[in-house]
Amino acid sequence: MKPLEESPARIASREIFEKIYDDYNRRIYVSPDPLQFLYDYEETADREVVGLIASGLAYGRVAQILKSVKRVLDALGPRPAEYLRNSARRDHEEKLGGFVHRFTDCGEMCGFLTAIGEALRRCGSLEELFISGYNGDMSAAMENFADTFNRCAGRDNMFLLPRPSKGSACKRMALFLRWMVRRDDVDPGGWRGISPAELLIPLDTHMFNITTTLGLCRSKSANGKAAAEITENFKEICPEDPVKYDFALTRYGIREEMTVEELFAKWHLER
Template sequence: MELKTILDELYAGRSQVHLANDPLSFCHRYPDPRDREVVGLIAAAFAYGNVKIILRSLEGIFTALGPAPRRFVERFEAKRELRRFAGFKHRFNDGRDLCALLLASQTMLREAGSVEQWFLQFKDETEADMTGLLSRATEALKGLDYAPVFGGKGIPVDSYFPFFFPSPASGSACKRLCMFLRWMVRPADGIDLGLWQGLSPAQLVIPVDAHIQRICRFLGFTSRKQANWRMAREITARLRELDPADPVKYDFALCHLGISEGCDGKDLAACLKCPISEVCPKGER
């Protein structure tokens, strides 16, 4: 069976069980698209580490934000929310970092009316993918006024807030930002949301986490060992050969082979049952 056929079948077999085990699930809780893009930005920012811890942290955040997260962000007051989130911790990000993210979201809404319109100001029609847009957008995000949260001038050196907004210019794979863009830009298909119309799915770059890195190396999509922007673009280029208009459509299904199905490339019994074993050398042992 051809690789494209196998991956298309894998894409078609995605399930709500997989979605429930994914930070994207929080966006699906809210029917209003205006809430969904704000929730997506926050959920993606904290989507690092163990998935159970990610979901637990996000549950706490969105419980606090209530039934209308965009309205909460629009009414954000740093002094009040710093008290509310004083005990928050997700790995090395704390309540200050969360409040700075909420302030950044508020600034985007105030300046552009939506998160999409704020990002679109960095779009360049001549660019083939998101490299330039993300580089310019993350630089601008880190340059916003965060004095209401941090006090003084700029982001303090002891804050991990900049971790939310890595840049392709520094070589980062920008996994969480690429994931956020996938959620927003890809057509609505029961998993991704299709909320943004100003960017093309063809321009997306795959979010490279440990699962995508491992599985795509197995499939021969990359020979690189370091999960960086070069690897992300290299994998995306191979996927673009299979679906030029929507290369990142395969990301969720491939990623959940690891997240939800337990693929680690070591368990032969699991490899033999894997839906991509026919094209994955690990499944041929």
């Protein structure tokens, strides 16, 4: 495999990724994925709330993720932003008694919802909260967002919103930002204050294995350093939108009819 740094390889890589994007970056390939919940909300104010909840709970088995997200959203009603802005923790506790999603119990979930409501009252929107700490450094903005959000919850840390300073790739927050900043057939968008060019790749073990095999990552573990490295390599291929191919690539190995072996065969054949 030619090194990624060579210009012809970058050109070939973009052609391959664009083909994969054209074939699989389609809404028919979304389900089952927590992203599907965002399509039910036309208003950005509601969509960003739903996106933060759905991405925060996006760990574990997908069937349980969808079940847990649905239970929370059912409790919030059709206008989740308005509901959270005008409700209190006791309201969430009454509706979500006994809630458990792996490491997240009712107490943390209710604290998370309370923090969203407080953030909306203080800043007007989650986008305004995020932008208030953004100065061109996405990792620093993610850290500031988590820090401010945790203060709204009266906590130092929440599993639902990890911090880059802990070394985490912060996959779920990066996923939330992808959903809200990008706009195409899959990502619904809604935020206007951040450019897609500034996004970080939502890195989990699955994406780590794919990018390592494709020569886009030399790091030894799927941490924040690896996420930054992979993002930089995708910027060499698509500087205006480095996470553009994330959804299409991660369909391989997630959907039964799309195997990782098929992706690797396509990559070697077309290069």
